[in-house]
Amino acid sequence: MKLYSTNNHDLRIDFQTAVFNSMPQDKGLYMPVEIPVLDQEFLQHLDQYTLPEIAYKVASALLHDDIPENDLKAIIEDAINFEAPLHQLNEQTYVLELFHGPSLAFKDFGARFMSRIMAYFLKDGEALLDVLVATSGDTGGAVALGFLGVPNTRVTILYPKGKVSEIQELQLCSNGHNIRAIEIDGTFDDCQHLVKQAFADDELNAQMRLTSANSINIARLIPQTFYYFNTLAQLFRVGKREVVFSVPSGNFGNIAAGLLAYKMGLPVKQFIASTNVNDTVPRFLETGIYETRPSVQTYANAMDVGAPSNWVRIMALFNEQRENVQKMVKSYRYSDEQTVEAIAAIDQQYGYVACPHTAIAWLGIQEYQQNNPSAGDTFVFLSTAHPCKFPDIFDAELAAKISIPEQVSELKKKEKIATAMQADFNAFKTFLLKTNQD
Known part of the structure; x- marks a missing residue:
């Protein structure tokens, strides 16, 4: 697999280099030089394959000979060892539950795959690998659990003070061993900017072997394509074909993975990028002006991103043409008030408790249906985190309906x-620099 930088299309590096460098020195993001299109026989018969089989097919098409077949299968079987089931709400609408991994968030797909890829490429005697990651909520917990105990790695997680839930914070800050957390007095954008500055700093790079575990790392993006193909497999089994995905979007890595899957042949009709009031992308698609703003804190904290890194990847997928993106991506924004109303409506109509990010994705479907009525479409909105991670969002009646996973009960006992x-x-x-010398 050869990759280029979104800021230098002439650059050519291999997958292993991109995984460890994470971000080019020119501050672009790595993208595949060629995006393979999967064969039609496979795409039309996705229902015949399991999630690990789909994951191997997709990963091997992208990676080519970077990792031998048996090794890649072993990595996938170890990393993707939990399900991503669909929960049907009505004849047309499904929730894709992506919170069945160890950190109870969709980030487990990317973090676990990436940590195993890095461990696979690391050689005995090599310099310590320092993994830097900024989180607005769920990324940090997934990365912490994904890398916990991985030899020859040290993970530093930056998170915004007072802007993550109690459970999210404990997932970042209670691991010890090779995981450490920094509480930044600022926003997620501040955390992300610090990480990017570190990668561009010559002195740091001369003394430390830095890489990222954010979705800027291509090894995070690849495994997120798996569940889009697997969703189609599940829908094909019940005779559903015309599919619209609504993706809660903050840093836009999740929907970038879906669009990469689309470029690989995923038979999908439309994507909806559903955001909170941090609406850089909806404004751009409406006006053609890409203007980042300081992020605003909302109930959907994992989406509190004013400068979404992965948007450059989406533009690259569509040859930098806004009109091309507009054909495949609709984008809507919602306030906290609308989010709370949506949580209540989903519960009242379907007896289903959704986290705030999930509720925003559901709102995207409602707006799309009003603007694009069609009797034959099937709608899938992504549930990116378990609702128990956001206890302050729910009233007592709703909170009582949420089953608390055992790992959360154990987490609350930690310091x-x-x-x-x-x-x-x-x-x-x-x-x-100081801790590198300790």
Whole structure:
């Protein structure tokens, strides 16, 4: 697999280099030089394959000979060892539950796959691999559990103070061993900016072997394509074909993976990028002006992103043409008030408790249906996190309906350990250099 930078189309590097470098020095993002189209026999008969079989087929098409067949299968079987089931709400509408992994969030797909890929490529005696990750909520917990105990790695997670839920924070801050957390007095965008500055800093890169576990890393993006193909497999088994996906979108990695799957031949009709009031992309699609703004805190905290990194990948997939993106992607934004109303409506209509991100994805479907009435479409909205991770969002009656997984009960017994820091790169750089010498 050869990759280029979105800021330098002449660059050519291999997959292993991209995994460990994470982000090019020119501050672009890595993208495949060629996107393979899967064969029609496979695409039309997805219902005949299991999730691990689909994952292997998709990954091997992208990676070619980067990882031998048996090794790649073993990585997938170890990393993707949980289901991504569809829950039907009515004849037309399904929830894709992506929270059945260890951190109870969709980020487990990317984090577990990436950690195993890195462990596979790491050789005995190599320099310690320092993994930097910024999180607005769920990424950090998934990365922490994905890398916990992986030899020769050290993970540093930056998260915005007071802007993640209690459970999300404990998932970041209670692991110890090779996982450490930094509580930044700022926003997710501040955390993300600090990580990007670190990758561009010559002194840090000379003394440390840095890589990222955010969705800017191509190894995070690839496994997220798996569940889109697997969703179609499940729908094909019940005779559903015309599919519209609604994806709760913050940093736009999740929907970028869906669009990569589409370019590989995924037979899907439409994508909806459903956002909270951090609406950089909806505004761009409406006006043609791409204007980032400071992120605003909302109930859907994992989507509180004012400068979505992965948007450059989506534009690259569509040859930088906004009109091409508009044909395949509709985008709508929703307030906290609308989100709370949607949570209540989903419960009242279907007896289903949705997290705020999931509720926003459902709202996207409602708006799309009003604008594009069609009796034959099947709608799938992505549930990206277990509702138990957001206890402050629900009233007592709704909260009582949420079953608390055992790992959450155990998590609440643990102690939070984090380093407090201002959103200042010099402070972050000093911390990294000092702890690198300890």
